[in-house]
């Protein structure tokens with residue numbers, strides 16, 4: 347029976363990058379996806395994803411995002427696709443919010459280029475935004491957005507050119523060390539990487555449930571009245587946490603020259619990925635329109651497009667990356683902020699699969715940390 351060095355289960359953001367990085371190192375790779383990536387059924391669609399450096403979620407992420415920037419540029423060079431656009435980022439909220447204080451902590455700890463802007467500064471320099479009187483913005487310079495569909499397609503195409511075997515529309519049913527079972531057949535591989543996104547916790551591999559929870563999120567597009575205020579040159583990407591975290595929203599400049607995408611994070615109840623309602627409803631649209639009226643008044647608050655996206659959350663909202671058991675690496679729990687890191691996570695997966703260890707700082711993502719945590 348044919349034997350591969352590494353099998354990659356799930357070829358979305360993380361799996362496509364893992365396949366590319368593994369194939370770049372000369373490994374014999376086989377990959378499986380239940381759909382035909384890039385697609386709109388998982389977590390990696392919708393035209394744009396923010397990449398930012400002054401990471402409010404923790405300074406430990408900063409070295410990884412730095413490496414990601416170089417790997418995004420490498421993927422652009424190898425594929426000839428334009429994937430990364432630099433715009434800067436505004437991290438907006440009250441001074442003592444996690445968003446603002448966490449961004450400043452990372453910026454100061456790593457000496458990252460940034461400015462602290464008062465509402466009047468933002469009004470003058472980036473006039474599409476309206477800040478509340480009690481809010482400030484951390485302007486993170488090394489930031490922008492990546493194009494998720496192009497990124498996944500480019501990484502998969504490169505992986506194939508470098509010899510990877512890709513099985514689309516082939517759902518893995520079960521994974522154990524040395525073998526993947528899919529569509530009634532078993533494939534042998536020296537190492538297995540499980541990165542099935544929202545489907546990680548559906549019985550794919552023993553020990554992979556670890557309280558990963560899938561929630562439903564919506565992205566909504568609006569039309570600007572003054573397009574010049576929303577170009578990538580004029581409008582940094584942003585993340586906005588209002589007082590008491592009543593709203594956590596984010597958005598982009600216009601990527602298509604006609605519309606602007608925003609998202610208002612929702613804390614919906616966790617659901618099985620196959621049972622999530624994929625229709626955008628009136629409440630979703632009303633929430634986004636309310637936010638636009640408050641914070642981006644140049645946008646016409648009538649939505650022109652919308653889509654549902656699945657988010658896979660870990661209990662502490664930090665990633666789950668590392669050995670699940672000997673011979674199996676898991677890349678999971680990206681909790682709504684993983685895309686920017688996808689190429690470096692893919693390269694870390696290649697380290698773990700081919701070398702058995704990595705020099706990158708992934709201790710914070712240890713997969714078994716939840717099992718070890720004392721019960722509340």
Ligand SMILES: Cc1cc2nc3c(=O)[nH]c(=O)nc-3n(C[C@H](O)[C@H](O)[C@H](O)COP(=O)(O)OP(=O)(O)OC[C@H]3O[C@@H](n4cnc5c(N)ncnc54)[C@H](O)[C@@H]3O)c2cc1C
Pocket residue numbers: 355356357358359360361378379380381383387388389390394395396397516517518519541542543544545546550563564565609655656657677678680681682683684685686687
């Ligand atoms: C609305 C929204 C906005 C976001 N915004 C940002 C942002 O601005 N910046 C940022 O950095 N991150 C952002 N994220 C997070 C980021 O998009 C995700 O962390 C990332 O896309 C997760 O990638 P993944 O590879 O884990 O999942 P996916 O890309 O969904 O890939 C999983 C793949 O596994 C396949 N699969 C599932 N089951 C099987 C099986 N049994 N066999 C084979 N294949 C299988 C699926 O078909 C899918 O292709 C956002 C997420 C959401 C939902």
